[in-house]
Amino acid sequence: xxxxxxxxxxxxxxxxxxxxxxxxxxxxxxxxxxxxxxxxxxxxxxxxxxxxxxxxxxxxxxxxxxxxxxxxxxxxxxxxxxxxxxxxxxxxxxxxxxxxxxxxxxxxxxxxxxxxxxxxxxxxxxxxxxxxxxxxxxxxxxxxxxxxxxxxxxxxxxxxxxxxxxxxxxxxxxxxxxxxxxxxxxxxxxxxxxxxxxxxxxxxxxxxxxxx
Amino acid sequence: xxxxxxxxxxxxxxxxxxxxxxxxxxxxxxxxxxxxxxxxxxxxxxxxxxxxxxxxxxxxxxxxxxxxxxxxxxxxxxxxxxxxxxxxxxxxxxxxxxxxxxxxxxxxxxxxxxxxxxxxxxxxxxxxxxxxxxxxxxxxxxxxxxxxxxxxxxxxxxxxxxxxxxxxxxxxxxxxxxxxxxxxxxxxxxxxxxxxxxxxxxxxxxxxxxxxxxxxxxxxxxxxxxxxxxxxxxxxxxxxxxxxxxxxxxxxxxxxxxxxxxxxxxxxxxxxxxxxxxxxxxxxxxxxxxxxxxxxxxxxxxxxxxxxxxxxxxxxxxxxxxxxxxxxxxxxxxxxxxxxxxxxxxxxxxxxxxxxxxxxxxxxxxxxxxxxxxxxxxxxxxxxxxxxxxx
Numbered sequence: 001x002x003x004x005x006x007x008x009x010x011x012x013x014x015x016x017x018x019x020x021x022x023x024x025x026x027x028x029x030x031x032x033x034x035x036x037x038x039x040x041x042x043x044x045x046x047x048x049x050x051x052x053x054x055x056x057x058x059x060x061x062x063x064x065x066x067x068x069x070x071x072x073x074x075x076x077x078x079x080x081x082x083x084x085x086x087x088x089x090x091x092x093x094x095x096x097x098x099x100x101x102x103x104x105x106x107x108x109x110x111x112x113x114x115x116x117x118x119x120x121x122x123x124x125x126x127x128x129x130x131x132x133x134x135x136x137x138x139x140x141x142x143x144x145x146x147x148x149x150x151x152x153x154x155x156x157x158x159x160x161x162x163x164x165x166x167x168x169x170x171x172x173x174x175x176x177x178x179x180x181x182x183x184x185x186x187x188x189x190x191x192x193x194x195x196x197x198x199x200x201x202x203x204x205x206x207x208x209x210x211x212x
Numbered sequence: 213x214x215x216x217x218x219x220x221x222x223x224x225x226x227x228x229x230x231x232x233x234x235x236x237x238x239x240x241x242x243x244x245x246x247x248x249x250x251x252x253x254x255x256x257x258x259x260x261x262x263x264x265x266x267x268x269x270x271x272x273x274x275x276x277x278x279x280x281x282x283x284x285x286x287x288x289x290x291x292x293x294x295x296x297x298x299x300x301x302x303x304x305x306x307x308x309x310x311x312x313x314x315x316x317x318x319x320x321x322x323x324x325x326x327x328x329x330x331x332x333x334x335x336x337x338x339x340x341x342x343x344x345x346x347x348x349x350x351x352x353x354x355x356x357x358x359x360x361x362x363x364x365x366x367x368x369x370x371x372x373x374x375x376x377x378x379x380x381x382x383x384x385x386x387x388x389x390x391x392x393x394x395x396x397x398x399x400x401x402x403x404x405x406x407x408x409x410x411x412x413x414x415x416x417x418x419x420x421x422x423x424x425x426x427x428x429x430x431x432x433x434x435x436x437x438x439x440x441x442x443x444x445x446x447x448x449x450x451x452x453x454x455x456x457x458x459x460x461x462x463x464x465x466x467x468x469x470x471x472x473x474x475x476x477x478x479x480x481x482x483x484x485x486x487x488x489x490x491x492x493x494x495x496x497x498x499x500x501x502x503x504x505x506x507x508x509x510x511x512x513x514x515x516x517x518x519x520x521x522x523x524x525x526x527x528x529x530x531x532x533x534x535x536x537x538x539x540x541x542x543x544x545x546x547x548x549x550x551x552x553x554x555x556x557x558x559x560x561x562x563x564x565x566x567x568x569x570x571x572x573x574x575x576x577x578x579x580x581x582x583x584x585x586x587x588x589x590x591x592x593x594x595x596x597x598x599x600x601x602x603x
Contacts, residue, residue, distance in 0.1 A: 053561075061566060068533065068563045069585045071593015075534075075552055075564035085556040 015045045018187035018206065022095060022121050025179070025208055026050055030092040033057070033117065035079045036099035040067035047072070055091075057082060080104045083112035095121045098204070101157040107169065114175050114211035123206040126182070128162030128199040147185060147203045163199040170209060179208040229324050230288050231258040231281060236357040245510075248344035255358050256324025257281050257316035260300055261308030263364070264603040270364045271306060272355060273315040274372030274379035277504050278444075278496055280323040281315045284308075289495045295577055305584045310595075310602045311368065316358050318351045318379075320503040325354075328499035329430065341427035346503060348375070348511045352382045356390065368600060369591060371395035373576035374543060375504070378403075378511050381551065384532070385513060385524040393531040393594040395587065398540050398576045400547035401521050401554065402512035407542060410450050411505040414443030418498045427499055440498040441489030448488045453539040453572035457481060514554075521554035528555075531597075532562040533590040535583065537575040563590060 015023070019042045026032060028050045034043050037056030040063070046052040056074035058064045067074035075082075079096065080103050094117030096109065101124050103109045113120035125148055126132075135143035142152040150157070161169075163182065170177055181189045182202025189206075192198035198205070236242070237251025244250055258281040263270060273283055273296065284300040286293060300306045306313055317325035320343070328343040335342070359367065370380045370391050377399025384394040403411075418424055421439025425432045449457075461481040465471065468478065477483040517523035532555055536548035545566050555562040567583045569575040576583070594600075 055561070061568065064563075064565055065567075065582060065586055068565050069589030071589055071596060073531070073561050073563045075556070075562060076566055077552075077564070082553075082556070085553045087557060087559055090559040 015041050016187055018123060018183055018204065019045070019097065021181060021183070021187070021189055021206055022097060022123070023049065025121055026052065026093055028052070031090070032093045032095065033086070033091040034095045034097070035083070035113075036096060036102075037067060037072075037074060038063050040070060040072045040074060042095070042097065043067070043072050043074070044070065079109050079112075083109065083116060086116040088115050089118055091117045093117050093119050093121055097121075097123045098125065100124045101159050101161065103159065106159050106161070107173070110169065110175070111173060114173075114209055118210070119178070120175075120209040121206070122166075122209060123183075123204060124161065124166065125157070125204045126163050126199065126202045127160040128164060129203055130200050133200075163202055163205045164195060166205065166207065167195060170207070174211065176210045176212060177207055178210055179206075181206040225289075226324050226330075228288075229256065231256060231324070233257075233324055234358065234361055236354065236361060242350070242353055242357065244344055244350045245347040246345045250319070250326070250344065253319065253326040253354075254324065254330070255316050255319070255326070255354060257314060257358060258283065259315075260284055260306075260313040261311055262603045263312040263362075264601055266601065267364055268366070268368060268598065269311050269600055269603060270359075270362075270367050271311040271313045272359070272367050272370040272383075273300070273306070273313060274351075274355070274370065274376035274383075275315060275318065276372070276374040276376045277447075277508065278492070278501075279376065280321065281317045282323075283313065283315050287495075290491070298579060299584065305588045305591075310600075311591075312603065314358070314362070314364075316355060318346075318504065318507075319354045320346045320351075320500060320507060322497035322500040327497065328427070328503055329497045338430040340430060340499060343499070343503065345506055345510075347507050348378045348382050349386065349516075351507065352379050352386060355379065355383065356387055359390065365390070367391045368598065369393040369395060369594065371397065371587075372399075373397040374399055374573065375508050377543075378508065381513060382511075384528065384530045385517075388528050388530050391530055392598055393533070393591070395533045395535065395590065396548075396551065397535045398537055398543045398548075398573055399551075400543050401514060401524075401551050403508050403510075404547070408509045410447065410542075411509055413446050415502050415505060417442040417446065418501060421498075424498060427502075429498070435493065436498045437490075437493040440493045440496065440501060441486075443498075443501060444492040444496075445485045445489040448485060450542045451572055451574040453541065453570055455539065455570040456572055459570070460484075521550065522557035525555050525558040525560050528558060528560050530560070531594055532560060533587070534562065534564045535576075535586065536564075536566045537569045537571070537573070537580075537583075538566060539570045540573045540575065542573040 031053045034056045043054040057077040064076045094113045132143040182198035183204045233256045235252045241249040241251030282294040283296040284294045317323040328339045332339045377396035380396045418439040421436035423434040424436035464480045466480045466483040471478045514521040536545040552564045
């Protein structure tokens with residue numbers, strides 16, 4: 001498939017619901033860094049729909065090659081080690097989608113995100129969801145759910161947290177939460193009355209952050 | 213053959229080389245890093261495809277240490293396909309129906325551009341070691357003079373591997389306004405101690421050959437073939453990888469059923485290296501080898517920017533695509549990563565891909581479809597950003 005064919009196909013198809021929510025937070029023409037950009041679906045969408053200046057970092061070689069051969073600016077790299085290279089405020093948005101829980105030092109990564117981006121957008125699976133709680137309570141074993149299907153010994157997710165844990169870390173680091181959404185299994189935003197309810201019923205969470 | 217014949221044979225051979233030659237630096241000589249002013253001087257170059265009406269589709273390919281301007285088609289001396297024949301041509305990655313591809317023999321080379329084998333007009337004799345030491349930055353200055361001559365204000369892209377990549381990086385750092393996209397391949401922002409060491413072995417092999425005559429072998433009608441061949445053999449090992457050598461040769465014997473308990477080329481790998489050495493001397497000048505390896509040794513881009521590679525790329529508008537190969541131990545991925553890190557520190561537009569290959573440093577010259585696809589995609593994306601039109 002030629003780069004153009006791939007691009008046309010991409011533009012015709014819709015992106016994942018949670019990625020669409022991220023895209024909705026970004027204004028046209030912004031400078032965006034997508035960390036853990038995978039095959040570049042979000043970057044491609046943002047470039048097409050919002051004319052952003054997009055960059056990506058991706059750990060897997062396959063993902064990087066797929067992105068670059070589509071004309072996206074992506075480097076092979078690691079959120080844990082490579083974010084320190086960027087100057088402060090280099091981007092309007094630094095995005096970390098469903099990756100924070102797989103990093104070695106989430107605290108450091110979070111600090112870097114709000115340093116290099118004027119704003120950071122972070123999404124992660126919520127370990128505080130009632131299904132996970134019930135699983136652990138009833139079976140006494142690490143939860144294996146539809147949203148988190150891997151067993152403890154094979155999951156790449158080494159730093160699970162709940163929505164409340166994440167909020168507490170932001171508070172500790174002096175990071176302002178501009179928006180917080182809890183998402184259902186399909187990645188759609190679900191209105192919640194409180195942090196506690198969001199923490200109980202959100203399959204995953206999406207935060208828009210800023211450090212003053 | 214007497215020395216007069218040898219000089220005339222060489223002059224005749226250069227004259228008959230196909231492609232374009234141009235005299236540059238006539239109005240204003242080229243001021244080299246070593247302080248010498250060079251000019252007028254000849255640059256030999258090849259072009260493939262045609263320039264579009266906006267003059268926006270020019271691609272400058274920079275060749276490596278022992279490469280030359282003959283990218284595609286049959287090489288005029290070896291008769292073999294040009295060093296990037298698989299890459300350059302209609303419908304290929306560097307599509308000559310879309311891009312105007314230029315490649316020039318570097319100053320110091322031996323394929324028609326000024327170099328130690330050419331005649332020094334001041335003496336009427338070959339330059340020999342009287343030729344000034346050139347640097348990668350000098351090569352780039354010469355390339356820019358060639359672009360001026362061709363009326364190309366801004367390149368669509370410049371790309372090259374190894375020393376070619378050094379030129380690309382230098383060009384993009386020194387003349388960011390002259391280049392839209394840069395693709396440094398299997399290269400580095402500086403030549404490492406290990407690489408300088410390998411080059412020194414090659415140079416010492418040449419200089420130890422009695423036929424070298426202190427670099428004055430042209431006048432003595434001699435060629436330091438054995439020294440140059442040994443230099444090439446040693447260097448060739450560094451271009452490959454242990455897995456590639458094992459895959460290609462293993463411990464297999466050359467046309468014999470057992471070892472001979474002597475020092476003939478018992479092993480296929482020995483025979484191969486000897487062949488590499490002996491064919492190289494037919495197409496390359498020993499003094500050029502000294503000069504060009506020296507240029508690479510001196511390359512250290514950060515040194516010109518207070519030791520900070522990031523400063524070399526500050527506020528660069530150039531789009532970069534850095535490419536390395538997993539089994540390249542001469543210009544390992546870590547060197548490319550240093551470039552990427554410096555580019556990121558300047559918030560430059562950079563892509564970086566490490567291609568899985570067991571072919572070592574030479575991978576950039578060989579069939580590597582993933583490398584080609586990546587490059588094609590990058591060029592395509594840049595073409596879209598620029599609104600590039602085919603000629």
